Amino acid sequence: MSNDIIINTDIEKSKISRHIYGHFAEHLGRGIYEGIWVGEDSPIPNTNGIRNDVLKALKQIKVPVLRWPGGCFADEYHWKDGVGPRENRKRMINTHWGGVVENNHFGTHEFMMLCEMLGCEPYICGNVGSGTVQEMSEWVEYMTFDGESPMANWRKENGREQPWKLKYFGVGNESWGCGGNMRPEYYADLYRRYQTFVRNYGDNRIYKIAGGANVDDYNWTEVVMKNAHWLMDGLSLHYYTIPGDFWLGKGSSTEFTDDEWTITMKKALYMDELIKKHGTIMDKYDPKKRIGLIIDEWGTWFDPEPGTNPGFLYQQNTIRDALVAAIHFNIFHNHADRVHMANIAQTINVLQAMILTEGEKMLLTPTYHVFDMFKVNQDAVALAVDNNFEEYQSKNEHLPKISISASKDGHNKVHINLACLDHLEGTEFSIELRGMNLDRATINGTILTADEKNAHNTFEHPDYVKPAIFDNYTIKNGKLSVKLPPMSVAVISVDEGEK
Ligand code: AHR
Numbered sequence: 001m002s003n004d005i006i007i008n009t010d011i012e013k014s015k016i017s018r019h020i021y022g023h024f025a026e027h028l029g030r031g032i033y034e035g036i037w038v039g040e041d042s043p044i045p046n047t048n049g050i051r052n053d054v055l056k057a058l059k060q061i062k063v064p065v066l067r068w069p070g071g072c073f074a075d076e077y078h079w080k081d082g083v084g085p086r087e088n089r090k091r092m093i094n095t096h097w098g099g100v101v102e103n104n105h106f107g108t109h110e111f112m113m114l115c116e117m118l119g120c121e122p123y124i125c126g127n128v129g130s131g132t133v134q135e136m137s138e139w140v141e142y143m144t145f146d147g148e149s150p151m152a153n154w155r156k157e158n159g160r161e162q163p164w165k166l167k168y169f170g171v172g173n174e175s176w177g178c179g180g181n182m183r184p185e186y187y188a189d190l191y192r193r194y195q196t197f198v199r200n201y202g203d204n205r206i207y208k209i210a211g212g213a214n215v216d217d218y219n220w221t222e223v224v225m226k227n228a229h230w231l232m233d234g235l236s237l238h239y240y241t242i243p244g245d246f247w248l249g250k251g252s253s254t255e256f257t258d259d260e261w262t263i264t265m266k267k268a269l270y271m272d273e274l275i276k277k278h279g280t281i282m283d284k285y286d287p288k289k290r291i292g293l294i295i296d297e298w299g300t301w302f303d304p305e306p307g308t309n310p311g312f313l314y315q316q317n318t319i320r321d322a323l324v325a326a327i328h329f330n331i332f333h334n335h336a337d338r339v340h341m342a343n344i345a346q347t348i349n350v351l352q353a354m355i356l357t358e359g360e361k362m363l364l365t366p367t368y369h370v371f372d373m374f375k376v377n378q379d380a381v382a383l384a385v386d387n388n389f390e391e392y393q394s395k396n397e398h399l400p401k402i403s404i405s406a407s408k409d410g411h412n413k414v415h416i417n418l419a420c421l422d423h424l425e426g427t428e429f430s431i432e433l434r435g436m437n438l439d440r441a442t443i444n445g446t447i448l449t450a451d452e453k454n455a456h457n458t459f460e461h462p463d464y465v466k467p468a469i470f471d472n473y474t475i476k477n478g479k480l481s482v483k484l485p486p487m488s489v490a491v492i493s494v495d496e497g498e499k
Helices: 052-060 072-076 108-118 133-144 150-157 184-196 218-231 258-285 319-334 366-377
Strands: 004-015 022-024 065-068 092-094 100-102 121-126 168-171 207-214 234-241 292-300 339-345 355-358 361-364 381-387 391-394 397-400 402-408 414-420 427-434 442-448 473-476 479-484 488-495
Touching: 004 402, 004 414, 022 292, 052 108, 052 355, 052 361, 065 108, 065 168, 065 339, 108 121, 108 133, 121 133, 133 150, 133 184, 168 184, 184 207, 184 218, 207 218, 207 292, 218 234, 218 258, 234 258, 234 339, 258 292, 258 319, 258 391, 258 397, 292 319, 319 339, 319 366, 319 381, 319 402, 319 414, 319 488, 366 402, 366 414, 366 442, 366 488, 414 427, 414 479, 479 488
Parallel strands: 004 427, 022 065, 022 339, 065 121, 121 168, 168 207, 207 234, 234 292, 292 339
Antiparallel strands: 004 381, 092 100, 355 361, 381 402, 391 397, 402 414, 414 488, 427 479, 442 488, 473 479
16 A cells, blocks of 8 residues: 555645644642632732643633533532622532532633633533523523623623623433433433423624433434534533443553554544544434534543542643644644534543643643644534555554645645644655646645654753754655654645746
8 A cells, every 4th residue: 555645735625623622621629729810919920820831731722612611510510609799609519520619710801701711612512411491591591682681781890881692502411321311302302391491682692502421322312412502602512531441440541552552543543433423323323413512521531640649630741642642633623514513522631631730830731832833723624535555563453554634724824734643653745736836836734743642741840841843854856755753633735936
């Protein structure tokens, strides 16, 4: 098999919504408290309680949308506990995550302020599992009604005169599990009922997201689509990359074998099959692909770091996580017609995080760097790629040696997104950019790689894994000839300039 890749720069597929680069931050462990919110009186430098270092880092990667307050937490969150003077807010137990006290200091106003500071869209997940229709309805009224109403008046009393713009609203989370252990038939009926009272006030238009399937529960997608597709704008899907077993041991984030590397790659690639199969069911009811598949929880899930509260889901993040992120983005780009949003779980200190903190210290993970490198694809148009690439074999697994996608942005720049999945041997290949003349093009590359498969950043060495300039390519016979090292993620941008 030849290692030739053709990028058809004149065959444009769907627009890659910037929301594919979305985030998820739950009231879980040190995700919100310490990770984002330190309070106005904290010695950690902050703006209105939000830590400055984290804010700056998140702005850099252009977070387009942020999902909150959960997760499982969302179905036990009662939003009224989190508004009004902070000193009066109810203290409750976070039963899902570590049994710690939740003081509700980070509530609706603080979340909306954070989104305004980041310049991102808020995506709020409402409580179906233990909340009432009235409670959900009043939350939307509180946030978006401009005028005289009990909730709008209360919002004003609490210091916010103007309503917020709120587009994305999820009706429950994992209703098949922590959100109520429902059957799809029952959830579909509840979805129909709850969403009726998620109102559009004034010119605010809500994009309603129904709770979707867990991994390969295709029956869930079938039943919910059949019974409610005309009432939703999006349907979620949750899939985590877990090299081991969810209950018996997921595997360590930093101590893993060659086989575990390969299994992790294989499991990350499984996202492609899930999108195709759930997408096929959605096509039956929504052939025009109006409804977005909203992959609002994805990422690696390993055993918690030894010595940490197991309910906090704190894990390290290595070059392996960077590969998982790149594989997912390439899959999402290639299915941008159906995947309208994705939210990595979770932004800070939880699961596959972008940022880890320890008191006032902060570090950026390899995953963060992939978000930074790949952000050029936000709102670009996916291009058709012909790829007959060799496979590589590791033990009994045959996996594609590389993962690839390409896009063209609003300035006609083409971005080639590459990952070499093999952690032992690199690869060489040529790329033909059909429809482009490389001789007069300006080419830039960035790479993220490492010498060991578990390379990661620590508070002592926060820049151990970081991006570098990538220039291991030449132009031969009008094609780009590229050499990628093992376990690497690279973005090559080609600018032909004015034609
Ligand atoms: O992200 C951690 C948890 O995983 C979320 O709270 C839940 O929705 C999922 O099971």
